[in-house]
Amino acid sequence: MAAGQHVLRGRTAVVTGAARGVGAALARELANRGARVALLGLEEEALAGVAATLPTETLYRHVDVTDDTAMAEAAEEVRRRLGDASVVVANAGVAEGGPFLDSDPATWRRVIEVNLVGSAVTARTFLPQLLGTRGYYLQIASLASIGAAPMMSAYCASKAGVESFAQSLRAELDTRGVGVGAAYINWTDTDLIRDADQHAVLRELRAHMPPPARKIYPARQVAATLVTAVERRAPTVYVPRWLRGVQVVRAALPALVVRYARQELTRSEFAPTGLLGAGGRAAQEQH
Numbered sequence: 001m002a003a004g005q006h007v008l009r010g011r012t013a014v015v016t017g018a019a020r021g022v023g024a025a026l027a028r029e030l031a032n033r034g035a036r037v038a039l040l041g042l043e044e045e046a047l048a049g050v051a052a053t054l055p056t057e058t059l060y061r062h063v064d065v066t067d068d069t070a071m072a073e074a075a076e077e078v079r080r081r082l083g084d085a086s087v088v089v090a091n092a093g094v095a096e097g098g099p100f101l102d103s104d105p106a107t108w109r110r111v112i113e114v115n116l117v118g119s120a121v122t123a124r125t126f127l128p129q130l131l132g133t134r135g136y137y138l139q140i141a142s143l144a145s146i147g148a149a150p151m152m153s154a155y156c157a158s159k160a161g162v163e164s165f166a167q168s169l170r171a172e173l174d175t176r177g178v179g180v181g182a183a184y185i186n187w188t189d190t191d192l193i194r195d196a197d198q199h200a201v202l203r204e205l206r207a208h209m210p211p212p213a214r215k216i217y218p219a220r221q222v223a224a225t226l227v228t229a230v231e232r233r234a235p236t237v238y239v240p241r242w243l244r245g246v247q248v249v250r251a252a253l254p255a256l257v258v259r260y261a262r263q264e265l266t267r268s269e270f271a272p273t274g275l276l277g278a279g280g281r282a283a284q285e286q287h
Contacts, residue, residue, distance in 0.1 A: 007231045009034030011133075012082040016065050016122055017092030019046035020279060022140070022188055025223035026089055031056045033227060038078045038085070040065070041092065042282040057082060064286050065092045065118030071125040084129040087230055090119040090162070091140045094280045095155040098272030107275060107284070108154045114283055115158035119165060127178070134177035136233050138226065139166035141182045146246050147253040150261045151270060170235060179233035183226050184243050187216045215240075 013030045017023040018039035024046075027037045031054040039047045039060040047060035059081050063074045078085060093115045096107055119139060130137060145163035148156035163182055170180035222239045229237035238244045246253075275284045 006034055008087070008227075010036070011086040012036045012038065012078065012084060013087035013089070013230075014038045014040065014078060014085045014126060015089045015091055016040045016118070017279065018050060018060070019043035019282075020050075021277075022185070022219050022222055022226075023089075023091045024050045025219040026091060026226060027051075027058075028054060029220075029223040029227040030087070030230075031058070033231075035087065036082045038074075038082055040071075040074055041279075042286050043278065046278075065090075065122055066113045068121055068125070071121050075125045075129065078126075079129060084133050085126050086130070086133040086135040087138070088122065088126045088130060088135070089138045089140065089226075089230070090122045092118050092122070093140065093158075094283045095152070095276050096273050096280070097151050097155075097276070098270055099151060100153045103154070103272050104274070107272070110275065110283060111154035112158050112161075115155070116161040116165070119162050123165075123169060127173075130178045131176060136179040136181065136230055137166075137169070137173075138181045138183055138230055139163075139169075140226075141166065141184050143184060143186045143243060143246065145182075145184060146243070146250055147257065149257065179235075181229060181234050181237060183229065183237045183239070185217075185222055185226075185239045186243060188219050188222050 008030060013035040015023050015027045015030070015037065018027045019041040020043070023041065027039050027050055031037050034056065036057045037054060039051055039058065040063050041047050042062060042064060044060070044062040047062070051058045051060045059077065061074045061077060063070045065071060094111055096103070096111055100108075123137060126137070129135070139162050141163045142159040144152065144156045144159040148160065166180055166182040173180055217239065225239045226237060275281060
């Protein structure tokens with residue numbers, strides 16, 4: 001798979017967390033560029049709805065990315081019906097907010113399990129196929145991978161974890177023909193973000209970020225940039241592009257975040273949010 005027009009045509013692409021938001025937008029963009037798409041996630045009806053809109057051959061499957069056995073069965077179905085995967089996008093993710101001390105331990109752990117462990121299960125399950133196709137694995141990370149924010153300890157820890165996981169995997173697989181990329185994305189217009197704005201703790205957190213950092217980007221725009229990175233087998237992709245510059249000042253961020261927290265977060269009492277959005281509720285019910 002090399003950069004160029006129609007590079008995805010006839011290839012099989014797998015997207016986790018594909019029922020809505022960035023995952024659904026990625027599935028549409030991949031299909032529009034000619035890929036056969038497998039949609040994996042927890043919301044079967046929503047997955048079916050997305051699959052019905054795609055112009056290429058698809059399959060969808062209700063599966064929990066943290067379940068090794070169920071993911072192995074899904075991978076076998078992908079192989080049998082669509083052919084070995086050339087692209088895998090580990091997009092499934094959930095979030096919660098609020099003070100760590102007041103957080104529900106099971107909810108906090110579920111964020112880590114879905115975002116980090118689920119990504120590892122996805123990679124472990126599909127790597128045999130990617131090795132055969134000399135394919136590409138894209139890990140969805142976040143601005144939270146670069147700079148941890150208060151009141152989002154589980155999400156930030158999990159996204160820092162997937163960043164390190166992707167970097168480690170890239171080094172391991174470079175000589176075996178499999179490309180590994182990490183996608184750093186900021187606030188995107190999804191139900192998760194819309195739900196977050198209903199909670200004071202996350203609404204205040206975003207409101208006090210610098211103006212460029214609080215902007216919300218359309219999921220379709222984000223997906224188009226990410227799929228172009230897939231075509232180029234990019235090791236990193238930043239949406240928006242200015243996020244790349246945050247890497248340069250990364251070492252200074254913890255002190256800045258502490259200063260912000262001292263000035264802003266002592267003014268109000270915040271409550272835990274629980275898992276956010278319809279996807280979060282589906283993850284909670286599955287658990």
